[in-house]
Amino acid sequence: MRGLRGKGVLVAGASRGIGLAAARRFLEEGCRVFICARGADGLGEALRELRELGPAGGTVCDVSREEEVDRLVDGADRFLGGIDVLANNAGIARQQPFLELGLDEWDRTLEVNLRGMFLVARAVARRMVARGRGGAIVNMSSTNAFEGEPGYAAYNASKGAINMLTRTMAVELGPYGIRVNALCPGKIVTPLQAEAEDPEYTARYVRERIPLGRAGTPEEVAAAYAFLASDEAAFISGELLVIDGGQLAM
Numbered sequence: 001m002r003g004l005r006g007k008g009v010l011v012a013g014a015s016r017g018i019g020l021a022a023a024r025r026f027l028e029e030g031c032r033v034f035i036c037a038r039g040a041d042g043l044g045e046a047l048r049e050l051r052e053l054g055p056a057g058g059t060v061c062d063v064s065r066e067e068e069v070d071r072l073v074d075g076a077d078r079f080l081g082g083i084d085v086l087a088n089n090a091g092i093a094r095q096q097p098f099l100e101l102g103l104d105e106w107d108r109t110l111e112v113n114l115r116g117m118f119l120v121a122r123a124v125a126r127r128m129v130a131r132g133r134g135g136a137i138v139n140m141s142s143t144n145a146f147e148g149e150p151g152y153a154a155y156n157a158s159k160g161a162i163n164m165l166t167r168t169m170a171v172e173l174g175p176y177g178i179r180v181n182a183l184c185p186g187k188i189v190t191p192l193q194a195e196a197e198d199p200e201y202t203a204r205y206v207r208e209r210i211p212l213g214r215a216g217t218p219e220e221v222a223a224a225y226a227f228l229a230s231d232e233a234a235f236i237s238g239e240l241l242v243i244d245g246g247q248l249a250m
């Protein structure tokens, strides 16, 4: 895609699923890539795979912890020689009825999905502004930002907030040449998806709710990350791009 070759890309939350597919795609586009995850084993395995494709580095980091995020962004900046693109991807989800939702679960979901997204975005945006070369930030939201899928109160609330965080960032960072957008995928086949909910629930959901009749793949979301990060999207900012096989159109 136009304008990606040679770019430095930080993908937060990329040892598996959509983040790993995005890291692969950016390497295929000729970028340098830096990734993070909490688990050292998963991170190491992902890095071994990515290094077959191109220059890839990474570190263990919990995006909900400010000092770890500062170290992550320092490391990424050094490895990449400047961060041009942030794929702000880390997130967690677990299906649980609202009446049984505990405070710990609520707090942890908001801590990773919303505070984590903010911490990484702010640290990267500060570097981009200081460097003076603009950049592209793509936050990870969800179709759940638009509709109240049952059992996901904390997750839905976190993703709804990410949409407004994204729009506000687009407004404030536009004058620095930084574009900020969000991806809003529907059901995508990933380890998170498999762990978060009962497979029968997912199968029924796909059958009844998705006009294309299937769940999406991590590669289909990675393509949207690449598009929004590229010069093909040079005049797109503040957009919430839905990737859902027609689900929200129904």
Ligand SMILES: NC(=O)c1ccc[n+]([C@@H]2O[C@H](COP(=O)([O-])OP(=O)(O)OC[C@H]3O[C@@H](n4cnc5c(N)ncnc54)[C@H](OP(=O)(O)O)[C@@H]3O)[C@@H](O)[C@H]2O)c1
Pocket (backbone or CB within 6 Å): 012, 013, 014, 015, 016, 017, 018, 019, 036, 037, 038, 039, 040, 042, 061, 062, 063, 064, 089, 090, 091, 092, 093, 112, 116, 140, 141, 142, 143, 184, 185, 186, 187, 188, 189, 190, 191, 192, 193
């Ligand atoms: N799959 C879907 O259907 C779907 C739909 C819409 C939106 N999304 C969003 O897409 C993103 C990725 O989802 P996925 O399905 O690919 O999930 P996944 O398979 O669980 O992958 C998530 C990645 O993020 C890392 N991560 C999780 N918590 C982290 C933290 N606190 N700090 C740093 N890294 C962390 C995980 O590694 P560790 O566990 O080792 O940290 C893993 O590498 C999430 O934001 C999710 O909400 C997914």
